[in-house]
Amino acid sequence: MIELEDVSKRFDDKAVLAGVTGRIERGEIFAVIGPSGAGKSTLLRLVDLLDTPTEGAIRIDGTDVHADKGQSLSIRRMMGMVFQKPAVFNSTVAENIAVGLRFRGADERAIREKVEDALEIVGLAGYGERRARTLSGGEMQRVALARAMVIEPEILLMDEPTANLDPVSVEKIEELVFCINRDLGTTILFSTHDMYQGQRLAHRIGVLMNGVFAQVGTPREVFTLPASRDVARFVGIENVIEGVVVAGEDGTVTVDAGGVRVRAKSPFPRGERVSLCIRSEDIRIAPAIRARRVFDGNILPGTVTSVVPRGPFSRVTVDCGLPLSSVLSWKAVEDLDIREGGRVEVSFAAESVHAVRAAQD
Amino acid sequence: MIELEDVSKRFDDKAVLAGVTGRIERGEIFAVIGPSGAGKSTLLRLVDLLDTPTEGAIRIDGTDVHADKGQSLSIRRMMGMVFQKPAVFNSTVAENIAVGLRFRGADERAIREKVEDALEIVGLAGYGERRARTLSGGEMQRVALARAMVIEPEILLMDEPTANLDPVSVEKIEELVFCINRDLGTTILFSTHDMYQGQRLAHRIGVLMNGVFAQVGTPREVFTLPASRDVARFVGIENVIEGVVVAGEDGTVTVDAGGVRVRAKSPFPRGERVSLCIRSEDIRIAPAIRARRVFDGNILPGTVTSVVPRGPFSRVTVDCGLPLSSVLSWKAVEDLDIREGGRVEVSFAAESVHAVRAAQD
Amino acid sequence: TTSDPTPIATEKQQLRIATTTSLYDTKLLAQITPIFEEQYNAEVLIVSAGTGKALEYGQRGDVDVLMVHDRAREDTFIGDGYGVNRRVFAYNYFVIVGPESDPAGIKGMQPEAAFVTIREKGMASESDVIFVSRGDNSGTHSKEKAIWKAAGLNYSADVQGSGDWYQEAGKGMGATLAMANEKQAYTLSDIGTYLAYKGDLDLVTLVDEGDILLNIYSAMQINPEKYPDVNSTVAKDWVNFMISDDVQKEIASFGVDQYGQPLFYAAQNDWEKIGVTQAEVKDPVL
Amino acid sequence: MYEIIEGFVEAIRLIVTLDPDVIAISARSVIISLTATVLATLLAIPLGATIYFGTFRGRKGLINLIQTLYALPTVVVGLLIFLLISRVGPFGFLRLLFTPTAMVIAQTVLILPIMTGLTISALSGVDPVLRDTLRSLGATRLQFLVNIMKEARFAILAAVAIGFGRAISEVGAAILVGGNIMASSFASSTRVLTTAISLETSMGNIPESIALGIVLLMIALGVNLAITTVQHR
Amino acid sequence: MYEIIEGFVEAIRLIVTLDPDVIAISARSVIISLTATVLATLLAIPLGATIYFGTFRGRKGLINLIQTLYALPTVVVGLLIFLLISRVGPFGFLRLLFTPTAMVIAQTVLILPIMTGLTISALSGVDPVLRDTLRSLGATRLQFLVNIMKEARFAILAAVAIGFGRAISEVGAAILVGGNIMASSFASSTRVLTTAISLETSMGNIPESIALGIVLLMIALGVNLAITTVQHR
């Protein structure tokens, strides 16, 4: 189990980590997500003893890993790491993957077998004798992955392990990570810029922002109940609205958002400034004529300002006094005849509105 | 306008590109997608004159770019390229971005201004004096992007330009690319492993597989009407079913898929072996009791085998004699009380089924 | 005189001299060149090298004057038409030096006998008698070979390679002395270098008499007919300068205050003793 | 051993008293070897780049040849130059023998192989992606070269340090083509530190030799500090 | 110039007739210089690694010192070793002076700085991500070093080539501590190719000098081909 206690790291005058505190349980898959430059790589490097924290402690099974340099090797040997920028040794692919096993004195036959297996698993069977330097970006990344996996570490650290991979390969790798965790009980700590990957794989997610974990929680918590406006934005909640609580009873409040009134479930008292987070998927859009007036929640009339394709869906933005976006399948857009400039009604339940205290600045 | 005519490239004995043919129009945004190792980087490098094709020709505005080495420089100066593995010069961030301008003899003041603007645009304002080597992965990628953009090339080549970026940064970069294309009329050719990015940005997409373009078309065509089973799989159509046409009339056929009969719009004659592609989004799932029998299409009863979170949705897989997956919002899953082992009915229109001739092997 | 294609800042004539190391290392030349430079408004460039290399420089016309001490090879050189106007300006004696213990027992012998003895003792088994030779075809080495010959031995057959007692250093005199000192061996040295090194050595002079040990230094011009652009005027001046009374006096007294004995004897009045013609020591070059 | 200490004492004496002979000799050493190093650098960089980026036949053989020439003894270099510039040689009419110019030429030739080889090494140390980046940014040949060199500056300057070290410390060529002449004018003299050291050694003046060796090293230290300063800019 | 042609002819003659003296001298050159190169490599690699990866105070100064020692003249190295091992020196009792062993020591000392410096250069050429990768894979110090060296093998072997080139081509130290002795037994002799070349030159035998120089270069070529073969494995 990995404990991060007030871990700080500064480079020259720049504080990158400013007191990260958290705990990764044994056997857990923990994802670190956060904007580019947030310090994800830095944090992983600190855990792998590749750099020393400026302040704070990192403990693995209770041992402060940075305290006793004499122990570094044995601690490091518990861990395997996949780096963000994949780098390979100037030898064959098989030799690259074998390195860690050789360090541990594995015998030749075992090495050959494990390497073959690993190649198979990462989808590079038959690449063993290729010179690693000539591999494509994604192939290198998979070699790096195989290299860290064959040593069967107790803790697997991965820094954006699928950044260069196509969705099909990503799926394979994710399955592999999942199996390793399940079958070997490996603790996995990885960073990703792909929030959905965090969600698919991780038991828990830590959102690294401004040098600290802005939120740590299950994927569901992070994605539906972001702890702050920034986290909300980051996890892809497209509708974040600023407002002030103007009335409230039974945990349901009315928020005034620049003239538009929105009903929301919220414990905040009158007068509190809040940010309202509404996932696009929870917003329904219907042609103005068809809308049912008896809906218990928010119904806002508005004009469609844009319809933008997004994967197999379209993102529809409606101006209701405040801009609100929803995601509809192409079929729905066609069926409901939604087009720019058209009048529609936007509806969402008070339960779909998650309110957080507004940022202090 | 870029013409690819039968472009082939082999490394030693390995054929990576085997006759790529296609045409990128002036002012177009063209995305190359394809599995890891398909040759996307190789293709871009050939266009940028960084490597020579083994066979075939690449023409830009009618000129065979590999024919006359004397012209290489002026042709190259029409283009800007962002590499997959970002690399920076060992100097400051500002110096890194200025390189291309210096090559073109821009004056100091213009350089300073353009560099400042570029930094602002890629979200690295204030980073100008930082040593580029100490940047994070995503920061480097943005520097590489800025470096290629400041020279305002006629053709912008980008090899997985957002592979290391978080969604928020990705969105910013995509907007930027969009603006460059719109405002400057820059032709943009980029590779990506993020199909949705291809879709969001590109006017047309080329799917590179097995050394050739397996399909070239608008995003809509590629995503809804994949040309082959492999393309279908690759663009994320989760339901691909093998079967034989057993009956047909008026362009609607009945396909026998291992005992289960599926109705599909298709021009194929009886006896033809086909692959049926059905997007998860087009598949509806309803509790068995609620299903309407009057539906004109396919209604298959089945048992839920798994419910897996996927972004803000859940992927529900149902065994109807053949496995079918659909994507539902979390709310829908709760509302409809869908759980593993539950009995449900799966329905989809014949129009939602896209049939392609089965692979010959 | 010559037209020199390389422009020179001063109007001074340049005189290039190739000299054997013993004249240079003893600093004799350093003492007398300033006098010449002032008298003749010339700049003297001295290249110090082994006799062989010095002759090579002369043969190629790279210098104007040669100062060496190997009569036999000088004769060939002049005979081949490269050198003219040789004048003898100094002489001294070679010495056989060795460890104070003198394991071969040659002290006071005639040089020829001493060499024979060293060889005999050296070739006996279990012997610690060693002779270190310059082995570099220098003037000194030539002299050594002449002594072996005079002792009735065939140098290449009976001496060279006849056993580990005879070792060829293949280096300059100073280094050879240092090596002999290190190995507590015998060697043949010119007196000047030996005296200059004496302070650092445990070697003593064992044999210093015998006509064969005579060492004659001469200066000559490079033949301007062979190399028309050599600086023959100043070269002539230099040769004449070397046999001038002033310089002869300098030579005779040089080193007395430092070593307690002269390093060289002036040739001026001893032409008979050293077996050269009077013209060679007295007659100015015209 | 006491000679070493004596050598140190002597070195300090020579330096603090600003012994004019030593200053002249040192200055000559620095001028000649720095000139040779600069010349060799100017030749080695384009040469190394041409070979490294070239695709001509016999490229491998050429690299091997260059590596082999690392072993070129200074005396042999001296001899070859000597034969070329001696009066009867093809360039004899230039009257270069026994001039500082000849020494510069000899040292340039001497260090050219090693500097070319090290340039090639330095270039191969540059990330290939950066090379592609430069090309893709539309660098002309010269711009490409300049920028690659900038990128490899650490290794290139290390090569310069090695070249300079070899030039200022060699004696074989200096003595053959220079002649170790101590004339009354600065420009006509060709005595440099190494030839002076050789001379002192052959005369058995070991402390003086060591003192001059120390002076030489101090000069080298100064030059290296300058190089390091540039290297870390 | 005809001496150069003569030199070539002479070189061919020496080689085809298997001149026993030349063979003995060449063999001695190779044995001494290879031994010195191997020794220096064995010392330079750990030394260079310690300095490169070290974080001690004065590291920069040390690197500067090493660069400065590139300029150590061979004569000075020879002198220092000479003073140490001469009969009256501290190690005089070992009776090493004028033995091949002494030459090996001197050449090792001579090339140690350059090989250490080049080792440091080679190490700094290795991608830092690879260093981190090795650490993260749990390499012991030794495993780390071995693998980094493997990665830097091109540059390291280039350093070996340079070291060997410098060792076999130097003459100042060889002549001072070896003595250029030609005795009748192989082991008592210390004449190597460079000292032989010097001798021939001082005797004015230019073609012979050049012939020996060619022999030396051919030997160096052989050694370099061997190194290149390993380099590209």
Ligand SMILES: Nc1ncnc2c1ncn2[C@@H]1O[C@H](COP(=O)(O)OP(=O)(O)OP(=O)(O)O)[C@@H](O)[C@H]1O
């Ligand atoms: N050695 C260093 N010196 C100075 N600044 C550094 C150094 N290493 C990292 N940084 C800075 O620290 C910040 C965090 O870097 P880090 O690589 O940890 O970010 P990240 O979260 O992994 O970002 P990305 O998603 O882009 O990879 C960045 O702004 C980076 O520029």
Ligand SMILES: Nc1ncnc2c1ncn2[C@@H]1O[C@H](COP(=O)(O)OP(=O)(O)OP(=O)(O)O)[C@@H](O)[C@H]1O
């Ligand atoms: N120089 C080379 N020598 C040998 N094979 C090479 C070389 N360069 C690329 N390849 C191979 O060519 C194939 C295509 O490489 P390329 O880099 O173009 O793939 P890609 O589509 O960009 O993949 P990715 O998405 O992983 O970046 C890969 O299998 C790669 O190993």
Ligand SMILES: [Mg+2]
């Ligand atoms: Mg990172």
Ligand SMILES: [Mg+2]
């Ligand atoms: Mg690629």
